[in-house]
Amino acid sequence: MRLRDRSAAPISIATTIATGVSVPMATSALAILALLAGCGGGNPNQMEPVDAAPGADADSDAPPPIPIDANEEPPPPPTLGVQLDRAGRPGVGTLLLGTLAAPSVQADIQATYEAAADPATWRTLVLPNGATVERELSNNLAVFDGLDKNRAVTGAGCGNAMRYINLPGATSYQFSARLFADDQLLVDTQLSTCGIYFDLELFQGSSNTLFPTTCGGRTPIHDVFDMTYSVLAAGTFGVEINGRVPRLGDDVGPHADVTTTFPFLGAPR
Incomplete structure (x- = not known):
């Protein structure tokens, strides 16, 4: 974030808000006090202590983290169910x-x-x-x-x-x-x-x-x-001999709203 105070030249500092996240910013001392007052709602001259283990006691009902073993094999892919459509020739x-x-x-x-x-x-x-x-x-x-x-x-x-x-x-x-x-x-x-x-x-x-x-x-x-x-x-x-144009049809033309990105077609008609 960059905040600029017209009354003072910007200075580069880093401050830590109550969440424990280090936020680099270029601002003046006056702008820092305004930021702390707006976000924390407390005394702008007093910064709350940083939790050594952020989030550990924020929600006592949160499940413990799942340990990850770097040597563990990934689970096998799911078994495919019954085929629903061949996706061959339409109709x-x-x-x-x-x-x-x-x-x-x-x-x-x-x-x-x-x-x-x-x-x-x-x-x-x-x-x-x-x-x-x-x-x-x-x-x-x-x-x-x-x-x-x-x-x-x-x-x-x-x-x-x-x-x-x-x-x-x-x-x-x-x-x-x-x-x-x-x-x-x-x-x-x-x-x-x-x-x-x-x-x-x-x-x-x-x-x-x-x-x-x-x-x-x-x-x-x-x-x-x-x-x-x-x-x-x-x-x-x-079909016509030249160009193989169909001679019969359903009076509904092909899609015109075609793109080169997924899903490639517009809304169905």
């Missing part, structure tokens, strides 16, 4: 699991799906309704395949999903079901830009004709649900 669990089921049944199906931590079991995992993940996804992909009816896309209506197998049957949506069951982001680290969400999956879903121009993955500014809706409803026909 897969919400849209394709228990789509037509009662809310309580859907919640159980989605919780079982999200808790599966081993990718080797993701496709064959048996859900509470008795279906494997692949079968559950296949059944509900058929529901979304018709959303593009009367829209200006190739093959509008049923049957234009990614690599759809003609004649409705148990394997009609097998490719898409297996792709979505592998619920993790695909990234090509050899490509330096990442401007298109789902770019690598579109390459696979087009029988390797839509060559990826970006690394895939996702960023906070990707409109991931527009891409998801478009692909579920119309497969690779749901």
Whole structure:
């Protein structure tokens, strides 16, 4: 702290207030007396004695200090609980699991799906309704395949999903079901830009004709649900050839208030 008295040149001293803390200050003798009178409420000419063990008797109910052994090993990290979310492709669990089921049944199906931590079991995992993940996804992909009816896309209506197998049957949506069951982001680290969400999956879903121009993955500014809706409803026909712009969507744009510091996004909309 610096206090300046206009009537005297500052002098450098150190004083100890009742707490026992040594406070360096540059001030005049008059300013020191005013400081002691304002903080201590006693005689400014008499300083209270310093407690040899400050704080020892300030609170008799305070717990004793915990001794620290420098050689003691730190405690082990806590055991992780059940996985709550795979944090893979947005919308897969919400849209394709228990789509037509009662809310309580859907919640159980989605919780079982999200808790599966081993990718080797993701496709064959048996859900509470008795279906494997692949079968559950296949059944509900058929529901979304018709959303593009009367829209200006190739093959509008049923049957234009990614690599759809003609004649409705148990394997009609097998490719898409297996792709979505592998619920993790695909990234090509050899490509330096990442401007298109789902770019690598579109390459696979087009029988390797839509060559990826970006690394895939996702960023906070990707409109991931527009891409998801478009692909579920119309497969690779749901995106523009140039730029891979989704042709269908939810009429809600991506976040514009993006920053480079945590938490990176503004308030949810």
